[in-house]
Amino acid sequence: MLKCRACDRTYKDDCSLWRCNCGGYLTYFRERPLEISRESIRSGPLSMWRYRSVIPVGPEVISMGEGVTPLVKADIGTGEVLLKLDYLCPTGSYKDRGISVLTTKLRENGVTSLIEDSSGNAGASMASYCARGGLNCRIFVPHYTSAGKCVQIESAGAELVKVPGTREDTSAAALEGARSTFYGSHNWSPWFVEGVKTFAYEIWEQMGWSVPDNLVVPLGQGSLVLGAYRAFSELLEAGLIDHMPKLHGVQAENCAPIVRAYERGLGSPVSIDKIETVAEGISSSQPLRGEEVLEAIRGSKGSAVAVDENSIVEGLFRLSSCGVYVEPTSAVVVPGVSKLIESGAISEGETTAVFLSGSGLKATDKILELRRKTK
Numbered sequence: 001m002l003k004c005r006a007c008d009r010t011y012k013d014d015c016s017l018w019r020c021n022c023g024g025y026l027t028y029f030r031e032r033p034l035e036i037s038r039e040s041i042r043s044g045p046l047s048m049w050r051y052r053s054v055i056p057v058g059p060e061v062i063s064m065g066e067g068v069t070p071l072v073k074a075d076i077g078t079g080e081v082l083l084k085l086d087y088l089c090p091t092g093s094y095k096d097r098g099i100s101v102l103t104t105k106l107r108e109n110g111v112t113s114l115i116e117d118s119s120g121n122a123g124a125s126m127a128s129y130c131a132r133g134g135l136n137c138r139i140f141v142p143h144y145t146s147a148g149k150c151v152q153i154e155s156a157g158a159e160l161v162k163v164p165g166t167r168e169d170t171s172a173a174a175l176e177g178a179r180s181t182f183y184g185s186h187n188w189s190p191w192f193v194e195g196v197k198t199f200a201y202e203i204w205e206q207m208g209w210s211v212p213d214n215l216v217v218p219l220g221q222g223s224l225v226l227g228a229y230r231a232f233s234e235l236l237e238a239g240l241i242d243h244m245p246k247l248h249g250v251q252a253e254n255c256a257p258i259v260r261a262y263e264r265g266l267g268s269p270v271s272i273d274k275i276e277t278v279a280e281g282i283s284s285s286q287p288l289r290g291e292e293v294l295e296a297i298r299g300s301k302g303s304a305v306a307v308d309e310n311s312i313v314e315g316l317f318r319l320s321s322c323g324v325y326v327e328p329t330s331a332v333v334v335p336g337v338s339k340l341i342e343s344g345a346i347s348e349g350e351t352t353a354v355f356l357s358g359s360g361l362k363a364t365d366k367i368l369e370l371r372r373k374t375k
């Protein structure tokens with residue numbers, strides 16, 4: 001069942017709407033109890049589809065073996081943490097988890113052509129999965145999107161539309177285009193998070209069926225926070241874990257509407273004047289599901305912190321010196337963990353998993369520029 005947060009109206013799973021008739025966004029709610037067993041997971045495929053009992057789609061999936069990414073110990077200057085290397089998904093970002101489920105569900109519902117807008121990674125993922133699944137797509141991106149992501153989108157055969165202005169201007173242009181074609185936006189879709197959540201199931205399995213005390217993720221629209229909260233809530237409900245990890249979201253200081261709301265004890269993201277940030281993937285000044293993200297952060301007893309541009313670049317180089325080549329957006333977690341330790345949000349002796357979202361290979365033009373500037 002799909003439900004609108006704004007007006008409580010419900011729709012069937014196979015409805016062809018991308019949002020509620022009132023204009024609100026839709027979220028998926030399971031009507032039957034979950035059936036999760038370690039045995040069925042162990043015997044499943046070596047991809048996120050080993051958790052398919054918790055993914056609400058039919059048997060014909062659009063997949064490229066996404067998921068089952070490494071979880072490795074590392075010292076990123078803050079003591080030992082567990083790095084979830086999710087940038088190793090097929091198209092180079094964690095978005096593949098959500099896009100695999102989203103495209104599968106849309107194809108099931110009869111969609112053959114769609115429009116998506118993205119800061120880059122979701123667009124690259126959407127273009128690739130549409131190519132894989134035989135869907136046509138047109139992808140809108142902001143003009144400043146890394147060349148690697150744009151080339152990836154066009155190489156998959158999608159139509160690329162570069163939009164001048166901000167990330168929000170890109171969404172507005174896509175909405176205009178969606179008057180004639182289905183709007184497959186991953187941010188609006190109720191299905192995206194149902195795929196993203198599998199990374200948290202994976203951490204649970206990789207830690208020997210247990211969960212860390214803390215999970216630290218980059219925070220833009222908030223799909224990682226929402227995905228983790230959903231997965232860990234499902235595991236708690238099923239009696240398979242004994243506590244909810246504290247979920248910590250890290251934003252760039254230049255674009256921190258959720259952090260500002262968290263600090264002031266507010267329930268909705270704060271309206272901000274965004275400044276450009278090297279963390280292009282989380283440059284979202286108006287996160288659609290921001291209220292829910294704040295509820296998840298508070299519900300898990302986690303927190304939200306903002307980090308400045310210099311510390312993001314230092315974090316990026318710290319990670320690459322450990323052999324971990326991610327895009328600048330992912331690097332926010334390094335100064336994020338430092339801040340969380342300083343503030344006492346993460347205590348000594350606690351286990352912390354840190355999520356790395358996008359590959360550095362797509363952002364090499366930008367990383368090269370940053371290296372030249374700092375020499």
Ligand SMILES: [Zn+2]
Nearest residue numbers: 004007020022
């Ligand atoms: Zn509604």
